[in-house]
Amino acid sequence: MTLLVLGAVGAMVFVLPFVGLLVRAPWSALPELLTDDIAADALRLSLISSLASTAVAAILGLPLAWVLARVEFPGRGLARGLVLLPLVLPPVVGGTALLFALGRRGLVGEPLADVTGLVLPFSTLGVIVATTFVSMPFLVITVEGALRNLDGRHEDAAETLGASPWRVLWRVTLPMIRPSIVAGLALTWARALGEFGATITFAGNLQDRTQTLPLAIFVGLESDRDAAIAMSLVMIAIALIVIMALRRRWWQEL
Amino acid sequence: MGASHGLDARVVVRRDGFDLDVLVTAPAGVTTALVGPNGAGKSTVIDALAGLVPLVGGHVRLGDRLLADPVAGIDVPPADRSIGVVFQDGLLFGHLSVLDNVGFGPRSRGASRAAAGATAREWLDRLGASTLASRLPGELSGGQTQRVALARALAAHPDLLLLDEPLASVDVTGRAALRRTIADHLEGFDGPRILVTHDPTEAFLLADLVHVIEDGRLTQVGTPDEIRLHPRTRYAADLAGINLLKGNATGGLVDVDGHDVHIADTAVTGQVLLAIHPTAIALHEQHPAGSPRNTWSTTIARVEDLGERVRVLLAEPLPLTVEVTRGAVDALGLEPGRPVWPAIKATEIRVTPNEPG
Numbered sequence: 001m002t003l004l005v006l007g008a009v010g011a012m013v014f015v016l017p018f019v020g021l022l023v024r025a026p027w028s029a030l031p032e033l034l035t036d037d038i039a040a041d042a043l044r045l046s047l048i049s050s051l052a053s054t055a056v057a058a059i060l061g062l063p064l065a066w067v068l069a070r071v072e073f074p075g076r077g078l079a080r081g082l083v084l085l086p087l088v089l090p091p092v093v094g095g096t097a098l099l100f101a102l103g104r105r106g107l108v109g110e111p112l113a114d115v116t117g118l119v120l121p122f123s124t125l126g127v128i129v130a131t132t133f134v135s136m137p138f139l140v141i142t143v144e145g146a147l148r149n150l151d152g153r154h155e156d157a158a159e160t161l162g163a164s165p166w167r168v169l170w171r172v173t174l175p176m177i178r179p180s181i182v183a184g185l186a187l188t189w190a191r192a193l194g195e196f197g198a199t200i201t202f203a204g205n206l207q208d209r210t211q212t213l214p215l216a217i218f219v220g221l222e223s224d225r226d227a228a229i230a231m232s233l234v235m236i237a238i239a240l241i242v243i244m245a246l247r248r249r250w251w252q253e254l
Numbered sequence: 255m256g257a258s259h260g261l262d263a264r265v266v267v268r269r270d271g272f273d274l275d276v277l278v279t280a281p282a283g284v285t286t287a288l289v290g291p292n293g294a295g296k297s298t299v300i301d302a303l304a305g306l307v308p309l310v311g312g313h314v315r316l317g318d319r320l321l322a323d324p325v326a327g328i329d330v331p332p333a334d335r336s337i338g339v340v341f342q343d344g345l346l347f348g349h350l351s352v353l354d355n356v357g358f359g360p361r362s363r364g365a366s367r368a369a370a371g372a373t374a375r376e377w378l379d380r381l382g383a384s385t386l387a388s389r390l391p392g393e394l395s396g397g398q399t400q401r402v403a404l405a406r407a408l409a410a411h412p413d414l415l416l417l418d419e420p421l422a423s424v425d426v427t428g429r430a431a432l433r434r435t436i437a438d439h440l441e442g443f444d445g446p447r448i449l450v451t452h453d454p455t456e457a458f459l460l461a462d463l464v465h466v467i468e469d470g471r472l473t474q475v476g477t478p479d480e481i482r483l484h485p486r487t488r489y490a491a492d493l494a495g496i497n498l499l500k501g502n503a504t505g506g507l508v509d510v511d512g513h514d515v516h517i518a519d520t521a522v523t524g525q526v527l528l529a530i531h532p533t534a535i536a537l538h539e540q541h542p543a544g545s546p547r548n549t550w551s552t553t554i555a556r557v558e559d560l561g562e563r564v565r566v567l568l569a570e571p572l573p574l575t576v577e578v579t580r581g582a583v584d585a586l587g588l589e590p591g592r593p594v595w596p597a598i599k600a601t602e603i604r605v606t607p608n609e610p611g
Contacts, residue, residue: 153341153345154345154347156301156304156306156332156345157339157341157345157347158347158358158362159305159306159331159332159333160304160305160306160332160333160335160337160338160339160407160410161333161338161358161359161362161406161407161410162333162334162336162359162362162363162410163333163358163362164333164362167362171347171350171358172347175347175349175350176347176348176349178349
């Protein structure tokens with residue numbers, strides 16, 4: 001009985017905030033609110049930056065996961081820990097770290113700006129860097145885990161059939177861990193979409209350039225509550241879709 | 255016999271404290287069985303020949319190609335060995351259709367999609383599995399899986415064919431048909447073929463030569479008949495269904511763990527192996543009259559139904575297997591725990607000197 005009560009209270013912790021939001025939602029004004037300049041810019045920017053960082057995560061994160069799972073090297077345990085760091089760290093700390101590494105006066109940022117003229121802070125590129133930093137670990141740990149649990153015998157079989165290492169990777173290894181790759185990419189994308197702390201710290205909050213949806217919501221709470229609620233509803237809808245998709249593809253296969 | 259294309263290997267592998275050192279010679283056009291108890295290292299031999307497990311010593315030579323020689327620093331990767339393997343559970347690629355699985359080898363060696371597909375169809379046809387072409391491996395039975403696995407291995411045109419317990423994961427009903435299919439295709443494959451099994455019937459039905467491997471060592475090599483008639487170890491004797499006892503002979507009497515067994519040959523002395531065929535042992539209700547030299551009192555430990563015949567296992571002091579007719583079982587009321595008097599004529603006991611090594 002006690003457990004039931006505690007469980008119910010636990011459920012309320014999750015449910016109540018959404019109820020509050022839904023009750024206050026300006027349903028009839030939603031179309032206007034979401035097509036408003038600020039909201040539309042934020043939505044567009046969020047889609048671009050989250051998709052771009054998912055792409056970067058795929059290009060860099062998949063090889064990283066493979067190296068961490070398959071290549072033995074000294075300090076591998078440490079490297080695995082470092083990959084987990086952005087997951088545990090407050091994003092604002094991540095953003096600060098990025099600022100000192102890639103900012104205009106940063107360790108890498110200064111020579112980068114001198115040579116290429118590329119300045120990451122206050123640019124959309126900076127948003128992508130920040131969201132990638134925060135979200136890529138989801139892909140890396142999901143795929144690395146899948147690779148480590150993969151029964152290598154199928155890869156052995158492919159080799160005996162004359163397959164080159166690349167062919168084994170593309171035709172056997174990756175297809176076999178496809179559910180994990182899909183799940184990792186979905187989680188990465190969802191995390192990138194929701195990114196707030198690192199983005200605002202590293203890339204700032206400029207409409208049309210670095211103001212993503214979460215940032216616009218935060219600002220909206222001060223200036224235009226209805227718009228903030230409308231944009232929040234969009235985020236909730238996206239989150240629900242991701243969860244539904246993952247339930248089918250990933251949770252059942254685990 | 256085309257010995258120039260045969261396999262000549264000494265497989266020395268050490269892993270997880272397991273120490274394997276086995277000579278494997280397999281002429282072309284001949285099926286060589288590797289038999290042995292579970293954990294003897296048979297599958298490791300297969301993996302080492304295929305290049306999936308590194309040798310720490312010895313060599314692998316296939317025809318005039320030296321594939322592995324750790325001392326000389328030679329270790330040809332599995333993809334370049336041209337050794338086809340039919341793995342224990344088939345190891346088909348679950349995300350590819352049966353056709354693409356079989357076409358995987360040709361495709362890997364540079365065949366176009368169409369050509370690989372044609373080759374795959376041809377092999378599926380030969381193995382009577384063409385109706386499965388568009389299925390996914392997850393939809394196949396154990397027997398179908400192994401057929402496709404065999405087609406996949408053969409479609410890559412290997413120089414050596416390795417089969418690792420191909421019937422182990424197939425249910426009893428499908429086994430006979432699959433065994434016949436395998437036998438037919440082994441006949442048609444002109445390179446050496448090596449079959450790993452722990453099932454004696456499989457070895458004796460499919461193989462021309464048998465290597466017995468126990469605890470990482472080769473304990474006997476011979477034709478199935480040689481091993482059946484002159485088993486060198488307890489395992490080899492069990493393989494052939496023959497009772498094998500180790501003992502010390504002096505003047506026609508053999509001491510087997512403190513129990514005396516009479517043999518016909520009075521000249522042999524020292525360590526011997528006694529081979530007693532299960533049908534050469536008679537069972538009686540009471541001390542038998544007449545002159546069987548070997549008879550004693552014991553009980554029945556287990557009764558196994560083989561259909562028309564029944565296999566009876568005796569309890570201490572001599573744990574022998576006796577094969578009797580169903581009629582005898584009914585007449586004597588043979589069941590576990592029942593006291594019996596086994597009798598063996600001394601002339602029915604085959605004696606082989608068991609020199610160590």
